[in-house]
Amino acid sequence: MTQKSVSDLRVKILSALSDPTRLELLEYLSGGERCVCEILPAFQRSQSTISKHLNILYEADILERKVDGKRTVYCIKDPQVFEIIRMVDSLALTQISQLAEAGKILEKSLNNRS
Amino acid sequence: MTQKSVSDLRVKILSALSDPTRLELLEYLSGGERCVCEILPAFQRSQSTISKHLNILYEADILERKVDGKRTVYCIKDPQVFEIIRMVDSLALTQISQLAEAGKILEKSLNNRS
DNA sequence: TCTATTCATCGTCTTATGGCGATATGTTTA
DNA sequence: TAAACATATCGCCATAAGACGATGAATAGA
Numbered sequence: 001m002t003q004k005s006v007s008d009l010r011v012k013i014l015s016a017l018s019d020p021t022r023l024e025l026l027e028y029l030s031g032g033e034r035c036v037c038e039i040l041p042a043f044q045r046s047q048s049t050i051s052k053h054l055n056i057l058y059e060a061d062i063l064e065r066k067v068d069g070k071r072t073v074y075c076i077k078d079p080q081v082f083e084i085i086r087m088v089d090s091l092a093l094t095q096i097s098q099l100a101e102a103g104k105i106l107e108k109s110l111n112n113r114s
Numbered sequence: 115m116t117q118k119s120v121s122d123l124r125v126k127i128l129s130a131l132s133d134p135t136r137l138e139l140l141e142y143l144s145g146g147e148r149c150v151c152e153i154l155p156a157f158q159r160s161q162s163t164i165s166k167h168l169n170i171l172y173e174a175d176i177l178e179r180k181v182d183g184k185r186t187v188y189c190i191k192d193p194q195v196f197e198i199i200r201m202v203d204s205l206a207l208t209q210i211s212q213l214a215e216a217g218k219i220l221e222k223s224l225n226n227r228s
Numbered sequence: 229t230c231t232a233t234t235c236a237t238c239g240t241c242t243t244a245t246g247g248c249g250a251t252a253t254g255t256t257t258a
Numbered sequence: 259t260a261a262a263c264a265t266a267t268c269g270c271c272a273t274a275a276g277a278c279g280a281t282g283a284a285t286a287g288a
Contacts, residue, residue: 007134009206010199014132019246020125036265046248051266053246061209070255070264078208084201085124091194092123095175133276150235160278165236167276184234184285231288238281245274252267258260 009061016060021045022053023085029063030082033075123175130174135159136167137199143177144196147189 016022021043028034028042036051043050054074057063064077076082130136135157142148142156150165157164168188171177178191190196 005210006203006206007137009209010137010202011132011134013202013206014128018125018128018132020121021246023121023124037263040264045246047265048249048267049247055266067254067265072265078205080201080205080208084198084205087194087198087201088124088127089120091192091198092120092127094192094194095123096119135276151233161235162237162279163277169236181235181284186235229288231286233286234284236281236283238279240279241277243274243276245272247272248270250268250270253265255263255265257262 012060013062016056016062017081017085019053019056021049022057025050025053025057026062026076026081026085029074029076033073035068035071035073037071039074126174127176130170130176131195131199133167133170135163136171139164139167139171140176140190140195140199143188143190147187149182149185149187151185153188 017026024043025039028039036047036054039054040047040050045053054063054065058065058074062077062081063074066073131140138157139153142153150161150168153168154161154164159167168177168179172179172188176191176195177188180187
């Protein structure tokens with residue numbers, strides 16, 4: 001049973017991370033906890049949209065939420081999530097540099113042709 | 115420009131990983147390169163579906179593809195992708211154990227109540 | 229050359245996702 | 259208690275994504 005839960009959670013976490021707005025939200029929250037009214041002006045999205053995104057990250061257990069008076073404060077639950085993102089970036093960078101390398105080789109062979 | 119590319123690729127990679135079938139495909143391919151006709155019987159999905167999933171992983175630069183006669187062989191391009199998945203699992207496990215911990219505490223307090 | 233095999237792609241359907249405005253809910257403040 | 263504020267949620271639309279069967283294209287073998 002735990003096995004199934006882990007693979008479900010795995011997909012849930014990865015799905016939550018696979019959206020540009022949510023990645024920006026995480027980056028924004030890397031500076032520490034913020035209430036929604038602070039977050040909103042930093043994003044060019046409607047309040048309902050941001051709220052929904054925050055909730056998706058919360059449901060995936062990536063964000064923590066605490067209600068403080070009439071405000072709701074969100075923060076990163078486990079900074080390990082940034083390690084994941086960094087690894088993805090690292091993979092992406094490897095791909096890009098390989099592409100650039102291929103580009104150079106291609107260019108060189110095109111020049112040699114003339 | 116590279117900046118935008120990295121964040122695009124980041125989302126592309128994460129999206130590619132956020133599907134249970136594709137994660138299973140990666141796991142299956144962790145044993146080494148396989149042609150599609152080997153992969154198919156291992157999955158209860160139509161040929162077209164598997165082909166599409168493989169293509170998504172290929173487009174995200176996670177899989178490599180080589181045509182060999184009438185076969186197409188897929189393999190993991192960079193094993194670092196498994197590091198990413200392991201980190202996600204680790205995050206998921208932390209969440210589950212925290213949940214279990216909370217469950218115990220709740221149970222204990224319920225018992226104490228009686 | 230005809231046939232079978234292997235795989236990608238297309239068309240279609242259904243469901244999921246992201247976006248928004250409007251509305252509901254709870255909380256301070258006047 | 260009324261008004262203002264802060265958020266979540268609802269209902270809707272448009273687009274994306276996953277699934278399948280059917281078709282297409284390439285290769286291998288008879």
